[in-house]
Amino acid sequence: MFSRMPMLLCALFFGLSGCRQDYSLSPPADSEKVSVTVKLPKELALRSLQVMYRSASCKRASRGASGQPLEEDGFHSIDMPLERQGQSDLYQASLPVNGGGACSWHLSNVVFGVTYGMPTFFGERVTWGAGGGVLVKFDRNRSMRGSGSPVVVDGDLTIRKDYYPWLHERFLGGYAKTISLAREGDIFLEYQALQARQVYFEPMFHSDFLVKSEGVKVKSERNYITFTYPDGSVVSDRRSQPDFLKLQTLRTGRARECFSIIRYYKCPDRRPQLLPEWLPDPDKPGFGRYFIADEWGNELPRYHYRLLGKSGQSFQGRTDPSGRTQPLPDSAHPPLEVQFPERKW
Template sequence: MNRHAKSLAGLLPLLALLPLSGCASRPDYTLRPPASSEWVTVAVKLPAETEVLPLDVLYRSETCRRKVYDPTTESHVSTERGLNPMQMDLSPADGNGVRQIRIAFDGGTKCGWTLSGIRVGIQLAKTSVLANGKDIIPANYVFDFDDEGYSNAFGKGKPNFVSGDLMFKTEFFPMVITNNMFIETYAQLFAGNTKYEKWNRYYRLSGTKNIRIEPIVYSKKVVKLESPRNRKDSPGMTVLYPDGTTEKIRGIIPDYTKLLSMK
């Protein structure tokens, strides 16, 4: 199971343990957008040997709230907006290779669900040669539509504030990571260290009705990282760049600027 699936799987049991309050009966987790709802369209056009995962879509409700542990109160219980996470499939590709979906801002029902966040994951296709026999890690774009959204989606700071319709043409390099200690090999798409704003793909949106993602993947420019084979080897990952040069690094973040010079 990849990290994308694990994150969703870890969230669902939590929701079951924290029942919602504020609704006269069991909350309605289905969506029934009213005719007055506005919509956002997410469109994805991918190069060969890549695939898009079902979108993670998060709605929240002010009406159907959930109980949470709160050490600051006498009862140790308080409430916060209810959560309604779901997955949505994009349409089959059209004649131009574009897959898309329309997502309602107002989810309707007695809970009054409102769109809080969307996560778009792309990855090397399971059928691709590079992914064969490896665990696949998706590269995510995360979009918040309120001040909670996915709450620090990448674990590194706040989202970038942007407005209006958006087009992304991120330049990705296939990256293969071999961990000799745990005998594991991962394959992913790499586009820079997301802790830096210029490469971060986490956004807080305002007035956005269209999101289009058309990544560029340099499929022949593979970067490989390998951990030490034994304790006698020097610490750190060895990076093998597409031009044949190598270097030692701490962590698993190669030099993206160097990679861009090789495209």
């Protein structure tokens, strides 16, 4: 597949290395691979997998905001299919880390995700809206999409997120009716995973919890989008998208704080856990760390813990912004007991 990929337009590089340069990809047979896997719910459909390779050898000419000439790493973007694995609900693609070729291409980032499978289920004129996108960066270069503030992940990347169907009617600027995927945060999930070789995405779609909204019909500072939630409640405030935590609360019956890693300590029935994987500390031989997470596997930053190591020694502290414990001696692994106090001892 990669040997047949088209060359980048010569115009992108003209004046830097000329038009005789071969810009094609040619991954070596022994290149490391990154596998991207999506577990697809039956109501959803796959977006195409967009892959970007970068090259420090084959530069790209561009201009800045003031018209000044700029030079940056060249890029080569391609679309690849995610192939179904047998009769399962898993779809996968394998991407060479080393793109090879005369430009020595390397894997930079990927964009993929899910959409609603049949928008016309909600009416003939209903079209796809937004949501369900994922961006993963494997280097520090600028990506195709995203806000530029990714979640930084060590090692492989596993993503499990809740999604809800969101049916919206727009009136100003022409009528449109769209079905989107409501989730926490921005349209795109954005990660930086420099060492990842496995990327797994499992969207958990709650099709029975439809939220509807109507846009304003007359433009006014006092007019807002009106949201109707699955319990029949109607809310019109300054929000431009559904209240995700309200949807989570309606579905589970649990407090809003239970779904926020920042406010999780206020969850009345919190269920934190020490993830079992022991992570040796590369900077401190003989030491390692654990991740502390909520019941869904989301790492909890600045969360208090106390554990009893196999030697009988007690260790206590607070996780770092990534949800990791402080460096612990090897004698703390595996722990005999783990506690999560409400306040620091």
